[in-house]
Amino acid sequence: MPRVTASTRLHSPWRPRHQLPLRNRPSPCLHSWLDDEGSLTARLVGLSKGQFQVEVLRQQLALPSRDEQQALGMKRPARALIREVILRGHHQPWVFARSVLPLSSLSGKLRHLRKQRNRPLGAFLFSQPQLVRSPIAVASFNADDAYLPPGIACSTPLWGRRSVFALDGKPLLVSEVFLPAFCDQLRSNDSRSPITTD
Template identity: 40%
Template structure:
């Protein structure tokens, strides 16, 4: 990660009672089901996951706080693009503490292009915490998707001592597809 990744101050994550978000956006931001499944439906089945990065790194301050870890903790991070009809729609970043990644039976580093969302929603042992939203700092996005003011959501999934923090940023391509849905094959 570039140095500015760690220098950007943490955004203010808001809970569901925030009313500044347009109703259509709220429907996607606060939906508690599987985003992967919903995007697959919107894409008419033409959905793919592109892995950008994954591995161990120092987690951001807001991530450490959400995972109840000391500031500057090392964890496992996975960044992917969720693509509909060959267009990046969502940037997703999942993090967990190093010890959780090494101890869990989820085999996180072996996910490859498989959906973490499917794994979480098919495993009833995971409990989802509240969904929070923010306008994601553009510096935290992949360079080709750095746009100011994009809405993001995050929530923590817990199973025993394993805590996964999943953040999903809705990219401009998604909002365009939502306004003009792709034709079904």
């Protein structure tokens, strides 16, 4: 997988959804997913009726992109544990998630995240009552975006969100991009919804 740097990122800038230009906005069916401040893992488990898996693509020490360093408030470049996974529902790739955990954050309650393996990060984070989350920012991606894993095929932009979580003052950055199979699932659910009239 290509290393993500400030020069290789092709996606639109991360910003609050309400600041997006009118010509570049996500489908309304994604709004509740992009804006939801609760656990994405829990929602995906519910949508998949328990048929949910985490596929780890890579987990390694590397330098975050300059943009990620700024989001995390890192005053100087430093290595972080970068974890990239595919969240699967009904055995389909629904979400690409990238977590950036500065080594300085991997102590105390967060120390065991060094060996998260295929356990969902969200399940741990949202079990912590002292968890603090920054406002959610969103961005759109093309299929050939260097930020995404290879092999993603889509004819329309993909949308993702990210925010900084902090526990005991130790930050980590989590981004999640909704993949074509997930959007297909939402459209399928909408088509099966009963039509009501007043």
